[in-house]
Amino acid sequence: MKRVLVSVVLLSLFGCNDTRNILTYSTHDPLSQLTVLDGSGRVLWQIRARGERRPRVVRYGEIPFGFQQSVPSNSRRPRNFQVGEDIVIKVLTSREYFEHSGKANGRDQFEGGVWETTPIRSTP
Numbered sequence: 001m002k003r004v005l006v007s008v009v010l011l012s013l014f015g016c017n018d019t020r021n022i023l024t025y026s027t028h029d030p031l032s033q034l035t036v037l038d039g040s041g042r043v044l045w046q047i048r049a050r051g052e053r054r055p056r057v058v059r060y061g062e063i064p065f066g067f068q069q070s071v072p073s074n075s076r077r078p079r080n081f082q083v084g085e086d087i088v089i090k091v092l093t094s095r096e097y098f099e100h101s102g103k104a105n106g107r108d109q110f111e112g113g114v115w116e117t118t119p120i121r122s123t124p
Contacts, residue, residue, distance in 0.1 A: 019109040022089055023058035024100050025117075029093035030054050035071075036078070039086030045078035046071040060108040080107035095120055 022036065030052040036045040045061060046069070053066040061077045063069050072078055081087060081104030089110065091098040100115035 018057065019105065019111065020059045021057045022060050022110045023055060023091070024089060024110075024112050024115070025091040025093070025096075025098040027093060027096060027098075028054065029095050031058075031091060031093060033090075033092040034058060035090040035092075036060065037088040037090065039088075041088075043071045045069070060110070081109070083107075093120075 023031070023034065025031075031049055031054065033046065033048045035043055037043055047058075047063055047067040048070055049067055051066060053064070055064045055067075058064055060081070063075075069075055083104055083106065085104045087102055087104050087110055089098075089100045089102075089112075091100075097118045097120060098115065099118075100112045102110055102112040102114075105111045
């Protein structure tokens with residue numbers, strides 16, 4: 001409960017009011033990968049970090065400095081969201097995996113709902 005409360009507070013302080021910011025995870029760990037999926041599980045957009053990167057804002061379809069886009073290929077812009085469609089944002093760091101489900105409320109805007117955090121266990 002304490003961890004969830006801290007996460008909610010951090011999200012409200014850093015970017016939750018920017019409806020174009022789809023980066024909604026709450027850790028100071030570097031971001032390794034961010035994936036956006038539609039309601040059927042199809043990958044709409046995926047970016048991967050080149051080195052340790054800690055962006056404070058990621059806007060759908062805009063590649064942050066130090067990242068490379070892997071989906072769609074050839075650096076094409078991903079398709080626009082359809083208002084009301086189910087969207088899932090998956091974030092991978094070196095220590096945790098975050099999944100945030102919600103709805104599109106604009107062509108590049110996300111309104112989050114349920115989210116889940118899972119620690120990544122290293123193998124001995």
